[in-house]
Amino acid sequence: MPTFILADNGSKRPESTVNLRRLAAALSQRASAQVHPVSLLHSNRIPADHLDGRPAETLEPALRRLVSEGHRALVIIPLFFGPSRALSQFVPETAAHVAGDLDAFSLHVAPPLCPLPAGEPRLVDILKENLQSTGAANSTAPQRLILVDHGSPIPEVTAVRRWLADRLQERLGSGARLEQAVMERREGPEYDFNGPLLEDLLGRLAEEDATRPVSLSMLFLSAGRHAGPGGDIAETRERVMARHPGLQVHVSPLVGDHPGLVDILHSRIEESHRWRKITPAAG
Template identity: 65%
Template sequence: MRSVLLVDNGSSRPDSTLNLRRLAARLAEQIGEPVRPVSLLHADRVAAERLDGQPAEILAPTLRHLVSEGRRDLRLLPLFFGPSRALTQFVPELAAQITAEFGPFRLEVAPELCPLPVGEPRLIEILADNLRVAATRAAIAPKRVVLVDHGSPIPEVTAVRRWLALGLARRLGPDVRLEEAVMERRPGPEYDFNGPLLEDLLSRLAEADRETPILLSMLFLSAGRHAGPDGDIAQICARIEARFPPLHIEVSPLVGSHPGLIEILASRLQ
């Protein structure tokens, strides 16, 4: 019998691990078999009492435990939008180490959430639906939208956001201006492909027009350091609104909160 592991990058914020567990439980119900929520790194920094008394599981010790107990048919389901180094380097290197320690085992890595060049149209629908929720909540018409993600120094990961941005722009129509931004990027022109930092872009948009509201389309799966209720994005929006009254910035729900994500994850296991 295979063991299914739903794997995210991990966060030192408890909400991220709790969301991972929620997704794993809903996915298990959908596919009719157990799904183990596991983080790549970081989540073990969170005290167990902040995680309903259950410590977070980290990938390396979890794999070693499973393989040492004879569980040799493993399926890793990535909770990643694109081909991050976690999937292309860290996981293969870890699998090689465990093979050297315990002998051969099967670790099949399912496709990420938006594998290019095919992409994932259902993610575009999730983003559009989350924007509808935000626009309705704020009673505004979507005219200016910023699709924001974590940011990556890897062009192949940035290409996923670009693919989604193009699809979302088509989905929203010609009356909506869509921009892209990141929360982190490395300095230097060689990383310009990653796009502008969110605070810089919002400042430029606000300087040009402080009357038209801005909708943030959140390309994040869980509430962590950037996307949490008191995270960096909320603080950036508050600063920009304070500098440019009466500008209003409305933040969409996260991709990880949308029920359509479970359908995408389940299809990756077929």
């Protein structure tokens, strides 16, 4: 059996690593196989005493440890919504660097959570159920909703959010008006495909009507710089509501908090024999 790695991008916030470990433990139990929680970058800067005394592990040290322990067939299960350059560039480059120093091993990578063109309808289920927890999908009044994500300069990553938004709009029906926004985008018209910044879109909706609430559908996996308590989204929400008294902005739970995510990840393990090899045997 291959050795499985559940990999996220990494964050300097402990909450992100705690959630990665929780998901890896749940996936290990579901698959009856150990799944190692590993971040590609950043999390090794978190003090170990913020993580119950266990330092977070990033990709290169994790690969070296696992291969040195005798693991020769490794499979990465990405905790990414779309085809990030972290997966297409950083992972192969890191694996090739490690491969030059150690005994032969192979590394395969599973698709991201929402591989296009087929997409992942179960993610749409999760987004809808998370919105329902805010009351947004239950009201008979017309709803104003925003699907918000980190934002990416890569059109293929933005296409994933658009695919999910289109399907979510279909599920919600004509009683909902679903828009899209990002927390980061590059300047210039060549990046207009990425969508507006959340603060700008919230401000426009507030100017249209500050008496009608807005609900945010959070396309995030873990709490970090943008999502979660004290993150940029919470601060943006407070600023906009302060500028527009009467406006209420509700925030859905994160995708990573929904139990259905483990079902999707488990599917990747069950199909692991299909995923492409991204580094040759080394030695």
